[in-house]
Amino acid sequence: MKSNVTMKDIAEKLNVSSVTVSKALNDKEGVSEELKEKIKTLADEMGYRYNTMAKSMKDGRSYNVCVIIPERYTGMTQSFYLKIYQSIAQILEESGYYGIIHILPGDDEEKLKLPRIYHERRVDGFIMLGQPSKEYNQLIQSVDMPLVFLDFYDEHDDVDAVITDNFYGAYELTNYLIKQGHRDIAYVGNLFSTSSIQDRFLGYYKSLLEHKIHLKQEYVISDRDDRGEYIEFDFPDQLPTAFVCNCDQVAHLLIDRLQKNGYKVPDDFSVVGFDNDIYATLSSPSLTTVEVDIEEMAKTAVKFICEKMDNPSAEFGRIAIKGKIIFRESVRKVM
Template identity: 65%
Template sequence: MKKNVTMRDIAEKMNVSSVTVSKALNDKDGVSDDLREKIKTVAETMGYRINAAAKSMRDGYSYNIGVIIPERFAGANQSFYLQMYQHISKVLEGYNYSGIMHLLTDEDERNKRLPHLYYEKKVDGFIVLGQMDKEYLKEIKGMDIPIVLLDFYDEYDDVDSVITDNFFGAYELTNYLIRKGHQEIGFVGNLYSTSSIQDRFLGYYKSLLEHHLVMNPEYILNDRDEKGTYIDIEVPKKLPTAFVCNCDQVAFNFISTLKKAGYKIPEDCSIVSFDNDIYATITEPGLTTVEVNVEEMAKTAVRFIIEKIKGNDENNGRVSVKGNIIYRDSVMEQKAR
């Protein structure tokens, strides 16, 4: 098998020019159909494969997109961003692009060191996956290639971002509880920890307001410290009839705490949450939860970045992708009392 078959090799073999070969293989005008077919056949036989580097150099695109993920979001039990990357990678293939993952270390983030992918012009744009230091983000925004933020947004609206509709998801989830007859509903999550939790809390709150239900501060439970480390959740003396938890893992922890305190789920207290990750299925009972539409988010982010690369510099702003409620057995109909 010959190692490096080039267009010129094919051209020589067929006594045509390499220009004609290029046109034939790329389905461009300027070759007769007959010759085109012949060239394609010979190319196939000779095992011709295009040289991406040469093409890249010629037209100035690398056909690669960098996906920046802060390393702290890619730990052993956090597969969410890895799943997201997987979808991105898959969607990019459909555009003839490749996705290159870049794990951002805490150190590089602190020292504002941009990915080597940037310094080598190895990518045409970046999808930035996961909230990061503001100063670092500013640095990222200073690059002269397009970026799209994924699963978080910047305070300034000058850059596109694709996020889950946390607000609306929690709102729908709470509406569902209310339809099931619940009037006293708590929330579990540290409101000062992440933007997602805040939005979920506010969606929950809006639902309460809309139904003229009271938000009882004693039913707003903290689940983690400022650094994000989970803490023991303090169970109030008297329980509401339901809780909205900010994520499945916290729901899992909380249910185990409630069980130890002698409560039965969902008989004594209904629980709903967010993510539909593994914790939603291993909890007894299974959790009614909002599934994030990872695929749709990936598709949207990729579409935006490709558009920008193609030169369409329209600002898409902040786009929310709606999740779906997955119904399981953690909610019980509440009789009026």
């Protein structure tokens, strides 16, 4: 396939002007049907490919949306964000845009370095996927360009954000445990580590409140230090009958730990997770957990950014996308 055919080439062969060729190829009015067909056929034959760069230059749009993911969220066990990106890219594609993924190196985040693509004017909007440092957050907001936060939000600013409904998911999960007869339910997670762990905790707490179950401080069990490194669980003297874990990986670790101490799950303890990631099915027993609706999150974020690119003053606020409980084998009914 040749790759250097232009509208002008087609025009010359047909003895028309390139304006006419442009109109025909773009299905605009002002060309006779007959001529239009002729032009289209010849374009095909000559292997013509539309040059979007030229169009981009004309209308000052790049048709690229850059998805920034802080590097630390892309580790071994965290293909989650990459999967979201995959959805985003596909949906952008359908809207006539290209998704460009930018894994933000820790170093650039530290030094407040914006992606090269920004400096080279090849981007019309940003989706920030995963919470960056406070400073970087401010930097990206200072850029005069459509911006959507995905999977996190900023308490202090009002950037449009699409998040998982962490609160409601944990709330429902805890309700379910209570319906199964559990009254002594612990929460596993460091409440000061991320906003999603905190929000999940609050959902758990709301469920307790509604059922008039007292929240025992020793039932809030930390799972990691403030840098995010997992630590040994510090179990309370009197054990609960069920554990609400802030994520599947921690649920997996917890089950492992319980089993090593000779306990059985779910016979002795019920455990639930969050995320429905690889650890949910890897665990034995498999985990009852909340599946995040990746597709819907991606769809919503793309919808927001596209509308903002067309109309920069559009505002959407914060949208929480509900997940779905997946019932598996890690919960048992008690009397």
